[in-house]
Amino acid sequence: MDECNGVMVTKTQEPDVTPDAIRHRIRVLEDLRSYEDQPGVHTKRTCFACGAAQARGERCSACLSHELQHLRRKLARALVNKKVIYLAGPYRADTAWQVHQNIQRAERVAARMLTNGLVPLCPHKNTAYMDGVVSDDTIIDGCLALVTRCDALFLMEGWQESEGALKEKEHAEKHGLPVFQHAHEVDQWLHNGAAVAAA
Numbered sequence: 001m002d003e004c005n006g007v008m009v010t011k012t013q014e015p016d017v018t019p020d021a022i023r024h025r026i027r028v029l030e031d032l033r034s035y036e037d038q039p040g041v042h043t044k045r046t047c048f049a050c051g052a053a054q055a056r057g058e059r060c061s062a063c064l065s066h067e068l069q070h071l072r073r074k075l076a077r078a079l080v081n082k083k084v085i086y087l088a089g090p091y092r093a094d095t096a097w098q099v100h101q102n103i104q105r106a107e108r109v110a111a112r113m114l115t116n117g118l119v120p121l122c123p124h125k126n127t128a129y130m131d132g133v134v135s136d137d138t139i140i141d142g143c144l145a146l147v148t149r150c151d152a153l154f155l156m157e158g159w160q161e162s163e164g165a166l167k168e169k170e171h172a173e174k175h176g177l178p179v180f181q182h183a184h185e186v187d188q189w190l191h192n193g194a195a196v197a198a199a
């Protein structure tokens with residue numbers, strides 16, 4: 001398959017966690033937050049996460065709330081039990097014809113992901129032919145927001161030359177998403193449900 005001509009880019013990924021494990025973590029953080037939220041004089045401890053000098057424990061209430069929000073989204077995903085994979089690759093080109101080719105190429109990859117039991121998030125189809133509706137920067141910011149709602153990211157052929165794909169890859173890695181370049185590694189990840197064996 002021509003989209004699979006490289007190597008897996010990153011080995012880091014969050015371990016698969018069960019809904020029960022996520023629920024347990026939510027309860028722990030809720031307890032910590034209610035401790036932080038108790039009225040009274042806060043100590044001058046510094047929050048590990050944001051540096052605010054207002055925490056009683058290791059993290060301030062705001063940082064705990066932020067992680068709780070993340071965990072609730074994660075729990076919702078775990079309960080649905082479908083993996084969503086973001087398809088990153090070139091969209092923009094010098095001519096409308098080339099843009100069309102890029103969209104069609106992405107569509108073929110999306111179809112293959114669908115037949116493999118994944119839910120592809122294909123930004124090429126989402127904003128196809130909307131060039132000029134908003135600025136390119138706004139489109140890319142929107143794409144990064146979509147990346148963080150996915151379980152993994154797949155790099156399609158030509159990603160190295162795509163400014164958007166490079167940013168999406170960086171964003172995915174920053175948020176601990178597994179990043180793949182080979183279809184067989186995606187299959188392995190999907191069916192094992194665990195980390196792909198490190199090379």
Ligand SMILES: [Zn+2]
Nearest residue numbers: 047050060063
């Ligand atoms: Zn904080």
